[in-house]
Amino acid sequence: MGKVIAFTNQKGGVGKTTTCINLSAYLAQLGKKVLIIDMDPQGNATSGVGIVKQPKMATVYSVMCDQVDATDAIQLTAIKGLEILPATVDLAGAEIELVRMSGREQILKHAVERIKDSYDFVCIDCPPSLGLLTVNSLTAADSIIIPIQCEFFALEGVSQLINTVRLIKKQGLNPHIDIEGVLTTMMVRSSLTEQVNAEVLKFFGRKVFNTKIPRNVRLAEAPSHGQPICLYDNKCSGAKAYRELAYEFMKRQPK
Numbered sequence: 001m002g003k004v005i006a007f008t009n010q011k012g013g014v015g016k017t018t019t020c021i022n023l024s025a026y027l028a029q030l031g032k033k034v035l036i037i038d039m040d041p042q043g044n045a046t047s048g049v050g051i052v053k054q055p056k057m058a059t060v061y062s063v064m065c066d067q068v069d070a071t072d073a074i075q076l077t078a079i080k081g082l083e084i085l086p087a088t089v090d091l092a093g094a095e096i097e098l099v100r101m102s103g104r105e106q107i108l109k110h111a112v113e114r115i116k117d118s119y120d121f122v123c124i125d126c127p128p129s130l131g132l133l134t135v136n137s138l139t140a141a142d143s144i145i146i147p148i149q150c151e152f153f154a155l156e157g158v159s160q161l162i163n164t165v166r167l168i169k170k171q172g173l174n175p176h177i178d179i180e181g182v183l184t185t186m187m188v189r190s191s192l193t194e195q196v197n198a199e200v201l202k203f204f205g206r207k208v209f210n211t212k213i214p215r216n217v218r219l220a221e222a223p224s225h226g227q228p229i230c231l232y233d234n235k236c237s238g239a240k241a242y243r244e245l246a247y248e249f250m251k252r253q254p255k
Helices: 016-029 044-048 060-064 089-099 104-113 132-140 158-170 191-207 217-225 237-252
Strands: 003-007 034-038 082-085 121-125 143-149 178-185
Touching: 003 016, 003 132, 016 034, 016 044, 016 082, 016 121, 016 143, 016 178, 016 217, 016 237, 034 044, 044 217, 060 089, 060 104, 089 104, 089 132, 104 132, 132 158, 143 158, 178 191, 178 237, 217 237
Parallel strands: 003 121, 003 143, 034 082, 034 121, 143 178
Antiparallel strands: none
């Protein structure tokens, strides 16, 4: 049975999509079959793995509106074992349409349940907000990974995300969702970084990954070339960090 993981943080610019793409890519390189579901209307995960957006392309929006089956919308990437259910700006309209649907919080969950057993991991890239698209993602997920940027306001808003997770549990939408891990990103050596790290560790304890993702120019460049970092520059510090993260992630999985 495939494990479904949502990558989420309502704060933008923390490396959420970068982490979703690159952890997924390295897991695929470790021989796992991985599906990325792009739930962000900006579609950055889609373009970040080299998918060119077409006007009438089948997307996650088409799946959620019951226009196509998920298997007909999934696309292959340049990495063996890595596939994607893409998104375009059309997905922004889904937020409005979902409001009128019955069981609106569980539409993605039903779609994912039909396909997840074909994969080892299903990685959902959430939008940087706590709207219905994120609620759908959290309802469909077994666990979440929270990337946190090493800056002064790092934990601001994370408590709201935790409250949303608790609410989803309490309302019975997803009673078993858990935090898979917390990842510190965009690391630079400074006393502020050490303070933020200490705060994150105090708040999340063992959930924090030992691997730290550095601030790295090559990581920032890779999406504009439509490539995960393992294809764009496999030897840079960012690539090494995400490779280490993939190994650490796999060590944490139950045998």
